[in-house]
Amino acid sequence: MPSGIMQGTIIKSVFYLLSGLTCVFAFLVVASRNVFHSVISFALCLIGVAGIYLYLDAEFLAMAQILIYVGAIATLFVFAVMLTEKVKMPPERNRYILISAVVSLAFLMLLVNIIKKAPWKVSAALQLPLSLTQLGKLLMSTYVLPFEVVSVILLAALVGVVVVGKAQK
Amino acid sequence: MIPQSHFLIVSAILFALGIFGALSRRNAISILMCIELILNAANINLLTFNKFSQDPQGLGEVFVVFVIAITASSVVVGLVLVVKIYRNARTVFIDKMNLMKW
Numbered sequence: 001m002p003s004g005i006m007q008g009t010i011i012k013s014v015f016y017l018l019s020g021l022t023c024v025f026a027f028l029v030v031a032s033r034n035v036f037h038s039v040i041s042f043a044l045c046l047i048g049v050a051g052i053y054l055y056l057d058a059e060f061l062a063m064a065q066i067l068i069y070v071g072a073i074a075t076l077f078v079f080a081v082m083l084t085e086k087v088k089m090p091p092e093r094n095r096y097i098l099i100s101a102v103v104s105l106a107f108l109m110l111l112v113n114i115i116k117k118a119p120w121k122v123s124a125a126l127q128l129p130l131s132l133t134q135l136g137k138l139l140m141s142t143y144v145l146p147f148e149v150v151s152v153i154l155l156a157a158l159v160g161v162v163v164v165g166k167a168q169k
Numbered sequence: 170m171i172p173q174s175h176f177l178i179v180s181a182i183l184f185a186l187g188i189f190g191a192l193s194r195r196n197a198i199s200i201l202m203c204i205e206l207i208l209n210a211a212n213i214n215l216l217t218f219n220k221f222s223q224d225p226q227g228l229g230e231v232f233v234v235f236v237i238a239i240t241a242s243s244v245v246v247g248l249v250l251v252v253k254i255y256r257n258a259r260t261v262f263i264d265k266m267n268l269m270k271w
Contacts, residue, residue, distance in 0.1 A: 015171055019179040026183050026206055030190035035199060042202050049209045052179065055171065056216040061233055068237055073205070073244055080198050080248045084255040093193055094264055100192030108185035115177045121222045122173065129220070130227040135234075143231050150238045157242030165249045 015055055022048030035081050043074035057129035176217040184210035195262045197251045201244055208240050 025045035032038045046069040053062035130138075139147050183206055190203030212233050219229020255261050258268060 012171060015175075019175075022179065023182050023186070026186045029199075029202055029206065030186050030194070035196055038199060038202065042205070045206070046209065049183075049213065052176070052213055053216060056176065056213070056220050058216050058219075058230055058233070061212075061216070061230060061237075064234075064237060068241055069205075069209075073241060076245065076248055077198060077202060080252055083252050084198065084261045085196070094195045097193040100189055104185045104189035104192070107188065108181060111181040111185070112178055115174050115181060120173055123222050123224070127223055127226060130230055135227060135230055138227050138231055139234065146235060150235050154238060154242050157246055161245055161249045164246075164253060 015052075018048055018051045018055075022052065035085070036078075039074060039077045039081055042077065043070050046070050046074065060132050060135060173217060173221045176213060180210040180213040180217070183207075183213070195264060197254075197261050197263050197266075198248070200263065201247050201251070205240065205244060208236060212236055 022045055025041040025048060028041035029038045029045060032041065047066060050062040050065040050070075053059075053065060187203045187206035187210065190206070191200050194200055194203065215229040215233050215236070217229075219227070219233075251261060254266060258266060260266065
């Protein structure tokens with residue numbers, strides 16, 4: 001069926017475009033000298049990651065990623081940049097840049113080698129992707145204890161932020 | 170269908186870039202952003218294995234929910250500490266923060 005094949009190629013090429021853009025924006029986060037520019041590319045990179053989540057059958061998590069990361073965390077980073085230093089800054093690198101580049105490149109090569117050679121277990125009959133109802137039921141039945149622990153951690157972070165950020169007398 | 174290894178390679182690239190940034194930047198806010206990149210790479214990995222080897226079905230998605238919650242709280246605490254240190258020491262460069270050194 002030619003139209004199905006056409007659709008498949010479009011889906012594939014959109015995936016590769018998306019992952020390429022995500023990697024480019026991640027590189028800009030690391031490489032740009034201006035901190036504000038790196039915050040902007042950080043938000044765009046997170047939107048790209050949300051697109052990759054869509055390819056992994058996790059629609060709810062993609063939406064949550066955009067809401068939480070791009071809506072809240074990137075905004076927080078913008079506020080932190082505005083509250084601290086001038087945007088134009090003196091050298092943004094420390095003196096370990098060369099050795100850290102070598103280390104991370106070697107680690108990337110190692111990871112790619114492992115990923116290509118390892119016999120990943122792929123289940124023969126892929127089941128349907130998890131629906132949002134099933135995810136909610138899992139969170140409220142099987143994984144209810146870690147769910148409650150996470151809510152306690154969120155509360156602790158909230159209280160801790162208020163205590164630390166309070167103006168000193 | 171897109172093979173499993175391509176998702177894993179994208180995540181490996183994100184992870185390596187995050188490691189490189191966290192090791193080489195001086196600004197504490199940039200370092201927090203690079204740590205976020207690393208955690209996003211971990212999330213992509215979790216969802217990939219959740220899709221391709223569904224051993225207990227949905228475990229990966231549940232785990233990603235927890236990772237997102239933990240990440241949000243950790244980054245909020247980190248940014249508050251950075252802003253607070255900036256108020257006291259007038260710097261965000263981690264190699265200038267030496268208040269607790271003798």
